[in-house]
Amino acid sequence: MRPRPATDFLAGYPDALVAQVRQLIDRDELAERLLRMYPQAHEVRTDRALYDYVQDLKSAHMRSAVPLGKVAFDGKLHVAHNALGTHTTVSQVQGGRLKSKREIRIAAVFREMPEAFLRMIAVHELAHLREREHSKAFYQLCLHMEPDYRQLEFDLRVYLTHLETTGRVLWPACLPQQGRQAEG
Ligand SMILES: [Zn+2]
Secondary structure (H helix, E strand, O other): OOOOOOOOOOOOOOHHHHHHHHHHHOOOOOOHHHHHOOOOOOOOOOOOHHHHHHHHHHHHHHOOOOOOEEEEOOOOOOOOOOOOEEEEEEEEEEOOOEEEEEEEEHHHHHOOOOOOHHHHHHHHHHHHOOOOOOHHHHHHHHHHHHOHHHHHHHHHHHHHHHHHHOOOOOOOOOOOHOOOOOOO
C-alpha cells in the first residue's frame, strides 16, 4: 500500500468510488487509464497563450461579463491547499472613472495537463465572474460552458491524487532546458 496523500482531493465523492481510485493507484493502473482517456497534453505554455485561451472561452460564453485583466499561471498557488485557481477584482481609475477588471490565476501544475483539465479550471474561474459562491447557479454556469464539467473535475481530482501519491507527471511539457522561461 502506498501512503495516503496528505490532501484529500476526493473529499465529498462516494467512499466506494474513492476506494476504487486508491486501489488503481496501489496497483499502478491509474496512470495508464488516465493516459488512455486523455492522451494529449495541451500546448498552452505561456501566460500570453493562457490569456488568449481563457479570453476565447469568455468570448464564446460570457461576452458581457466583467473584462479580463491579467490571466497567468501561478507557481505560488498550492494545489495541496486545494487552491487550483483564484479570481480577484482589480479596480483602476481610467479617464476619471473606476473600472473593474478581473484577474485569473491558475495553478502552475495546469501547465502540464490535458486540454480538458485546463478547460475545466478556466471554466470554473470564468463562472466566478458572475457567481461568487459555489452555488447551484455557479455549477449551472460551469455546465453551460462545459457539459462534461463534473466528469472533468472528478478526473482532474483523480489525477491530482495520483500526482501527490506518486510524484509522476503524466503530461510533461518536454521543453528544452534553455527554453524554460522565467515566470511572469
Ligand atoms: Zn471556485
